[in-house]
Amino acid sequence: xxxxxxxxxxxxxxxxxxxxxxxxxxxxxxxxxxxxxxxxxxxxxxxxxxxxxxxxxxxxxxxxxxxxxxxxxxxxxxxxxxxxxxxxxxxxxxxxxxxxxxxxxxxxxxxxxxxxxxxxxxxxxxxxxxxxxxxxxxxxxxxxxxxxxxxxxxxxxxxxxxxxxxxxxxxxxxxxxxxxxxxxxxxxxxxxxxxxxxxxxxxxxxxxxxxxxxxxxxxxxxxxxxxxxxxxxxxxxxxxxxxxxxxxxxxxxxxxxxxxxxxxxxxxxxxxxxxxxxxxxxxxxxxxxxxxxxxxxxxxxxxxxxxxxxxxxxxxxxxxxxxxxxxxxxxxxxxxxxxxxxxxxxxxxxxxxxxxxxxxxxxxxxxxxxxxxxxxxxxxxxxxxxxxxxxxxxxxxxxxxxxxx
Amino acid sequence: xxxxxxxxxxxxxxxxxxxxxxxxxxxxxxxxxxxxxxxxxxxxxxxxxxxxxxxxxxxxxxxxxxxxxxxxxxxxxxxxxxxxxxxxxxxxxxxxxxxxxxxxxxxxxxxx
Numbered sequence: 001x002x003x004x005x006x007x008x009x010x011x012x013x014x015x016x017x018x019x020x021x022x023x024x025x026x027x028x029x030x031x032x033x034x035x036x037x038x039x040x041x042x043x044x045x046x047x048x049x050x051x052x053x054x055x056x057x058x059x060x061x062x063x064x065x066x067x068x069x070x071x072x073x074x075x076x077x078x079x080x081x082x083x084x085x086x087x088x089x090x091x092x093x094x095x096x097x098x099x100x101x102x103x104x105x106x107x108x109x110x111x112x113x114x115x116x117x118x119x120x121x122x123x124x125x126x127x128x129x130x131x132x133x134x135x136x137x138x139x140x141x142x143x144x145x146x147x148x149x150x151x152x153x154x155x156x157x158x159x160x161x162x163x164x165x166x167x168x169x170x171x172x173x174x175x176x177x178x179x180x181x182x183x184x185x186x187x188x189x190x191x192x193x194x195x196x197x198x199x200x201x202x203x204x205x206x207x208x209x210x211x212x213x214x215x216x217x218x219x220x221x222x223x224x225x226x227x228x229x230x231x232x233x234x235x236x237x238x239x240x241x242x243x244x245x246x247x248x249x250x251x252x253x254x255x256x257x258x259x260x261x262x263x264x265x266x267x268x269x270x271x272x273x274x275x276x277x278x279x280x281x282x283x284x285x286x287x288x289x290x291x292x293x294x295x296x297x298x299x300x301x302x303x304x305x306x307x308x309x310x311x312x313x314x315x316x317x318x319x320x321x322x323x324x325x326x327x328x329x330x331x332x333x334x335x336x337x338x339x340x341x342x343x344x345x346x347x348x349x350x351x352x353x354x355x356x357x358x359x360x361x362x363x364x365x366x367x368x369x370x371x372x373x374x375x376x377x378x379x380x381x382x383x384x385x386x387x388x389x390x391x392x393x394x395x396x397x398x399x400x401x402x403x404x405x
Numbered sequence: 406x407x408x409x410x411x412x413x414x415x416x417x418x419x420x421x422x423x424x425x426x427x428x429x430x431x432x433x434x435x436x437x438x439x440x441x442x443x444x445x446x447x448x449x450x451x452x453x454x455x456x457x458x459x460x461x462x463x464x465x466x467x468x469x470x471x472x473x474x475x476x477x478x479x480x481x482x483x484x485x486x487x488x489x490x491x492x493x494x495x496x497x498x499x500x501x502x503x504x505x506x507x508x509x510x511x512x513x514x515x516x517x
Contacts, residue, residue: 157425157455160472161415161439190498195474217498226499233510236425236455238469238489239496242476249472349415349427351438 001360003143003177008371010141011076014101018145019073020305020370022136023321024103024129026079026122027066027093028052030086036109037081040122047133048126049320051385058087061390064263068301070097070104074322076136077103077129081122084110103129143363144178146370147266149274149299149307149322150250151184153292156235156312158346160246162329163310166345168252169359170308170366175254175271182260182299183251184274186216187227187289191241192248193217201255201270208259212275219277219288227289231313250310261394265303274302281391293317293386296324306370308362316340317384318377325366325375342369342376414446414458415439418473423457423489425471430458449486457489469494 011019024047028037031054041050051069053062070078070093078097082090094106105125112118150167152159171181189196193213200206220226226240237243257270266272276298277288289295292315299307300322309315310327314337318324328334331346343365347353353361369375413436414424424437430452437444437460452458457471463483468475477494487493491507506513 161417161425191476191496192474220498224501226496226501228499230505230510230512233491233505234508236453236457236490238457238491238494239477240499241474241496242471245472245474245476349438 001364003173003363006363006367007140007142008367009138010145010370011073012137012139013073013076017073018139018141019075020141020146020372021074021321021323022047022076022133023074024048024077024079024126024133025070025075025321026050026081026126027070027090029066029080029082029088029090029093030054030056032056032083032086033081033109036115036118036122039119040079040081040126043119043123044126044130047130049383051320051387052081053088053387055389056086057389059389061262061392062387063088064394065297065301065387066093067096068263068265068303069321070094070102071100072300072303072321074305075102076133079104079122079126079129080106081118082106082108084108103132105129141370142177143174143367144269146174146366147180147182147303147305148174148366149182149184149296149302149304150310151292151295151299151307152188152247152250152310153295154311154313154315155232155237155243155246156330157237158329158333158349159310159312160243160249162345162349163312163327164246164250164329165355166329166348166358166362167250167308167310167327169355170362171250171252171271172254173359173363175252175269178269180266180269180272180303181252181254182266182272182274182302182304184276184295184299185227185247185289186212186273186275186277187220188240188244188247189213190217190220190226191239191244196248196256199251199256201257205256205258209256209273212259212273212277215275215279216277216288235313250308260302261392262298262390263301264394274299275392278390279393290388291386293319293384294388297321297385297387306366308366310345314340316377316380316382318375318380318382320383320385323369323375324377324382325369326377327362339380340376411436411445413438414452416460417471420470420473422459422461422463422468422470424460426452426454426456426458429454447486449484450488452488459483459485459487459489461485463489
């Protein structure tokens with residue numbers, strides 16, 4: 001297989017970006033408007049997805065995530081649904097989408113006259129926006145246009161031996177083809193400071209990698225919690241260092257171009273680390289890594305068109321904005337949870353396929369999924385997301401030279 | 406016992422002093438796959454699927470090496486062929502790691 005032969009038809013956005021899906025996002029701006037937003041999305045049909053933020057209070061991080069998601073290339077149109085007294089402004093989210101040339105509308109339930117009238121108004125608006133999506137121009141895409149995320153969850157001993165190893169090989173192939181790969185889970189790099197920092201593309205990136213590692217370790221020490229669970233131990237993983245090595249392998253072997261903050265897309269192709277941990281702040285709010293959906297949502301809010309979710313024990317989730325392709329290194333999990341698993345990397349453990357063959361097979365699956373073939377989670381209607389309260393400085397290098405953000 | 410029925414463990418890196426059991430290992434012969442494929446080792450005790458088997462004697466205080474990097478410290482001597490898990494290996498970072506139940510991985514100091 002030649003990677004540059006993998007091409008498909010994507011969706012051309014007016015801002016010049018290319019998407020692999022053409023969704024209407026119905027966004028609630030506080031938990032109080034989630035019922036109305038959910039009813040609107042359900043009535044509008046399969047291309048409409050409901051996302052939102054539960055909190056009423058002001059949180060710049062949550063606004064940044066929502067604003068990134070309404071600007072996401074997989075999103076063709078946005079309907080923001082507010083109650084009318086919360087901090088996050090539905091009108092401004094709609095304006096952010098409109099500013100990128102997307103169809104956009106908004107409503108406030110208090111202005112619309114309550115639940116039923118807001119749903120009626122919203123459904124009419126959603127149908128207009130969806131009808132306009134039928135005219136979205138198509139455009140050829142290849143691996144060089146693609147941003148793919150890597151996340152692992154429900155890890156077992158096969159993740160570090162097969163699932164993440166095959167994902168890492170695929171990321172090498174993607175980066176060599178001119179594409180972009182983003183991996184996260186710095187909390188699952190504990191114990192590997194020197195190894196991680198040495199992979200920075202230049203001295204400044206190496207310094208940033210060391211700094212983001214130090215922040216993650218300080219966080220783990222403060223909360224006395226490392227990213228390792230009873231299921232991991234029972235499956236044979238003994239220490240966070242062991243789990244870390246198995247997790248970092250999913251980033252492959254290419255140099256790391258820089259450290260991204262959530263909601264700030266990579267400025268150029270290559271391999272990037274996404275920092276999802278909270279930055280030091282007086283409120284100290286934000287539990288890092290509350291669940292896998294948070295990591296998936298953070299990767300997608302940072303621009304990923306599609307995410308590889310590597311799972312040994314078997315997770316089932318998808319995402320509202322981007323396809324999730326589930327890869328397992330455990331052939332037993334692949335057999336037992338076949339309705340949910342997209343790719344079996346366990347064949348490299350049994351010796352049925354080589355690492356290179358498995359990575360090429362995964363590349364073909366990614367291209368087919370980007371071209372519109374539904375992933376298993378899409379077929380099953382999975383559309384999870386998770387946006388927590390958090391504090392992150394999106395531009396920590398403002399005063400430092402050589403920053404990547 | 407033919408080679409096909411001898412259970413296997415996977416060594417990732419040639420520097421590793423442990424290998425990962427690809428199926429439940431009873432005491433007895435184990436084939437090594439991955440780096441140094443073809444070698445055999447004798448399991449001294451049962452090793453559950455996905456758990457680690459010591460390829461060499463490891464002294465108390467010594468590094469346990471997997472992926473070619475230290476993944477923690479042996480807090481008691483580990484004999485070649487032995488099961489390597491929470492009862493003998495601790496994290497250098499996570500102070501809770503030596504307080505966990507070796508079979509379930511659940512914290513022993515949490516009250517319900």
